[in-house]
Amino acid sequence: MRFSRIFSGLIVLFAFTLEAKASVTLPRVLGHNMVLQREKPVCIWGTAAGGERITVAFSGQRKETVTDNSGNWKIYLDPMPASSEGSQMTITASNTIKLENILVGEVWLCSGQSNMEFTMRKSSKMKRPAVEGQNPVDELNYAKNPDIRIFLVNRKELAKPDSLHRGWNIARDSALRVFSAPAYFFAKELNKHLHVPVGVISSAVPGSAIEPWAPADAFNACAYLKERKVQNDPGKFYTPMIRPLVPFTIKGFLWYQGETNCFLNERLEYTHKMEALIARWRKDWGDKKLPFNFVQIAPFKYSEAKDKTGLTRESLPEFREAQAAALRLPNTGMIVTTDLADNLSDIHPSFKWEIGRRLALVALEKNYGIKNLVSSGPVYKGLKVKGNKIELTFSSIGSGLISKDGKPLSDFLIAGRDKKFVPAQAEIRGDKVIISSALVPVPEAVRFAWVETAQPNLYNKEGLPARPFRTDNILFSQFKPDIKN
Structure with missing residues (x-):
């Protein structure tokens, strides 16, 4: 009987050991169909059993590492040129994960509130502009470029491993319908000019202020803000929707947010909040020069809102001034949207295709060095x-x-x-x-x-x-x- 119990215990221990050895997992942002950032070291990371050897093979490279005592591991692939040829990545430990159809090109993280979250499905129902050729309202009917890839962040799931690795999609059909229109049209314009694959990550929440997108210590790092208590749930969306994306290698950030803070009648404090957020995101990604391009918010009757807090007809221009002041920070760019509202009582302007195009112009001129290109109005x-x-x-x-x-x-x-x-x-x-x-x-x-x-x-x-x-x-x-x- 004693021998039987010992033998049974050994079987359980052996099975547990096998399970532990086979526990290599990847963050949700690493998956089939993803785009890896070209011409930069590319981080691949995950978890496994402590002390386990991990091998990553991709595009002729083979890198190895050993997990730390907590089971964490990280390797960097050498910088690669752009490639539209779908390739396989193999991650091997005691088990093997194969990620298919991976491209190399440009990757941008797009965040903010509802105007960044604004879906392609909603865009397809907007008033049709008078344009020649393909109408942007009909983009869902035309979108089929395999060089544009999209990743939509789900705040409840991003931090959880996904054994199917299906977070990335080619920008078409049902996946594109629920994806950010500004981010997609940005990617389309970038691909058109650069002729390389483009991947865009959308991590946005309707109605969100700026504060939830960075942790409290990020705002405390700013002397101006440290003297004033920052409200509005610092870190609420940063923790589930930004932090798990680190350190996925990217080219830069797009930011479309401000309406909520404008309703709060903010001025200079918003500029410093942008400073704090930008500094923290750049610190997380380990690059003080990562581009941060943003949208100056559009015309809207803020002073007529029911829940206004001392807002006047000049509150919006003064808030825009605070946004523009952030251009004093290095490697920042901004687009103007005074002409992109067809209903001044709707805080969600229709012309998201033009938002994306203008953001792309800024990136092309400022971040890619394209000459003979004008990215700003007077x-x-x-x-x-x-x-x-x-x-x-x-x-x-x-x-x-x-x-x-x-x-x-x-x-x-x-x-x-x-x-x-x-x-x-x-x-x-x-x-x-x-x-x-x-x-x-x-x-x-x-x-x-x-x-x-x-x-x-x-x-x-x-x-x-x-x-x-x-x-x-x-x-x-x-x-x-x-x-x-």
Whole structure:
């Protein structure tokens, strides 16, 4: 009887040992159909039994490591050129995992709130724009490019291993229907110009403020914020939806968020929150230079919302100013969306295809060094007072300044020393804009697009709208980055 019990115990122990040895698992972001970042060391990681030897083979490379006492392991593949040829990755321990149809190209992490989460299915039901050729509203009917891959983060599942490794999909059919429209159209434009595979990860939550996307210690690292208690659940979405993606190798981040914090009537504190989030994400990925490109939020009647907290018609422009101030941080880019709202009572603008395209333009120029490409509309540079007029100069004028609709320039205000702003006449003269008003004989300051519903017509010839601004801006000069980057 005693021998029988010992023998049975040995069988159980042997079975447990086999199970432990066969326990190699991968994070959910590593799977079939994924895109690996080109021209960078690529991290592959997971868990297994403590002390177990792990081998990763891919594209002619073979790397080995041994798990630590906790069973964690990590290896880096050498940098690889882009490849549209689907390849197999084999991860071997006591068991073997084979991941199929893997490409090498460009990978971006896309995050934010509902306007980033906004699905291709919703996009397919938007008002049809008058365009020649394929209509972006019908993109689901055309999308079949195997070089574009998508990964949709599920906040309840990302941190859990997936034995089927099916998180990535080719951007088409049912998988694309529920995927982020801005992220997809960004990937499509990037692929069109770079001619390499593009993978986009969407990790977004409707209605979310910025605070849940970074942990509390990230905000405490900022001296400005440390003196003010950060609310709105710091880390709530970072922990299940961002942290498990680290250290998957990526090119950069796209960020489309702000509406919730605008409702909270934030200004300079939002700029510092962006600083804290950017610094933390870059620290997590071990790269202080990772690009961070974002969307300046669109026109909307914030001041008419039922739950407004002291909001006025100028609250949105002031919040946009706080967003633009974040451009003082290194390797950041921003797009303007003053022209991308067809219903000023809908906080979800229709034109997500243009959001994606403009984000791609920024990436192509700033992050990929594509020359002879204009990624921004006119940006205020300086002024000169000449008698009863003000002469404005701009950067990013491209091929020249235009009135998009051919009508007199709209949404300019002018004021004298009394700071009483009145509507101004504005006209383009070469690469300058001349501002005046009979009511202001001695002008000092100009504001542009300085109400929440403004949809001005000053563009460059490349079709990109001018950035809202005020020449009496003090916020931009107030923002001094606190976190060493």
